[in-house]
Amino acid sequence: MPLDVIALVLFGALLHATWNALVKAGSEKSLDAAMIALGAAVVALPFLPFMPLPHPDAWPFILVSALFQFAYFQLVAAAYRAGDIGLVYPLMRGVAPLLVAATSGAIIGENLSSGAIAGVLTISTGVLTLAFEARKGGKRAILLALANAVVIACYTYVDGIGARLALNPISYTLWMALLPPVLLFAWAFAKRGFAPVLFHVRHQWWRGLIGGGGSIGAYGLALWAMTKAPVATVAALRETSILFAIVISIVFLKERVSIFRIVAACLIALGALMLKLA
Numbered sequence: 001m002p003l004d005v006i007a008l009v010l011f012g013a014l015l016h017a018t019w020n021a022l023v024k025a026g027s028e029k030s031l032d033a034a035m036i037a038l039g040a041a042v043v044a045l046p047f048l049p050f051m052p053l054p055h056p057d058a059w060p061f062i063l064v065s066a067l068f069q070f071a072y073f074q075l076v077a078a079a080y081r082a083g084d085i086g087l088v089y090p091l092m093r094g095v096a097p098l099l100v101a102a103t104s105g106a107i108i109g110e111n112l113s114s115g116a117i118a119g120v121l122t123i124s125t126g127v128l129t130l131a132f133e134a135r136k137g138g139k140r141a142i143l144l145a146l147a148n149a150v151v152i153a154c155y156t157y158v159d160g161i162g163a164r165l166a167l168n169p170i171s172y173t174l175w176m177a178l179l180p181p182v183l184l185f186a187w188a189f190a191k192r193g194f195a196p197v198l199f200h201v202r203h204q205w206w207r208g209l210i211g212g213g214g215s216i217g218a219y220g221l222a223l224w225a226m227t228k229a230p231v232a233t234v235a236a237l238r239e240t241s242i243l244f245a246i247v248i249s250i251v252f253l254k255e256r257v258s259i260f261r262i263v264a265a266c267l268i269a270l271g272a273l274m275l276k277l278a
Contacts, residue, residue, distance in 0.1 A: 009222060017245035021252065036211035036212045040212035042212060061162025074184075082140045082141035083145070088144070094239060100156050116230065118271075119275035125271075160234075169227050173219060218238075
C-alpha cells in the first residue's frame, strides 16, 4: 500500500471520527444525522458541473448505495441514542472490516496476502478491544451497532465496485451523496412534521455543513484509495478513525480513558504498520 494512499486514508479517518462525534454530541441524533447527509450533498453540488458523469454501469450501484446509506444514518442515530460511543463506535467500525475481509475473496475475487490479512485482523482486534471497557449501553445498543456493521460491509462492497465502474471515484462520490438526504428528510418529515424539522435545520445548519463536508471528504478519500489498493485493506485501515474518536471524546466530550483504550491504540497502530509492510 503506497504511503500517499495510507496518509489520505488516515486523514479520511480523522474526518469520519469528527462527524460521528458531532452526531453523538447532538440533542436530536436522527435529525443531526440527516443534517450531515444534507451537508454532504450541499458540499458536493458545486463540484458536479466540473466532473464527468459516472459511467452508466455505475448508476445501479449509486442507487443501491443510497438505500444502504439511508439505513446507515438511521442506525448511527439509533445506536448513539441507545449506547455510549465507547461501545457503539468500536463495534460498528470493527466488525465491518472483519466481514469484508472474510468475504472479499468469494464476492469480488480479491485474495489478500498473509501480511495484509494479519494487519486486517490486528486492526479489527484493536478496535473491538475498546468494547470491553465500555460500561454503558446494553443489548439494544450492541444489536444496533452489529446491524450497522453489516450495512457498512454491504455498502463498502457496493461503492468499492461502483467507484471502479464509474471510472472516476470522485464523480461517483459526489453523485452518491445526493440521494441519501432526500430519503432521510422525507422520512423525517413523515415522522415529525415539517415545522420541527425545519426549526432544527435553521438552528443547526452549521453542524450539518461541517459534518457533511467531513463525511463526503472521508468517504471520497476511501473510494479513491479502493481504486489503488484492495477494498478489504482500505476498509480496515479506515478503522484507525477510532484513535481520532478517542482523542475527540477525551478532549471535547470529556470521556474517560482506560487501559483498554491504550492497548487498543497500540494494536491499531501495529496493524497499520503491518498493512504498510504487506
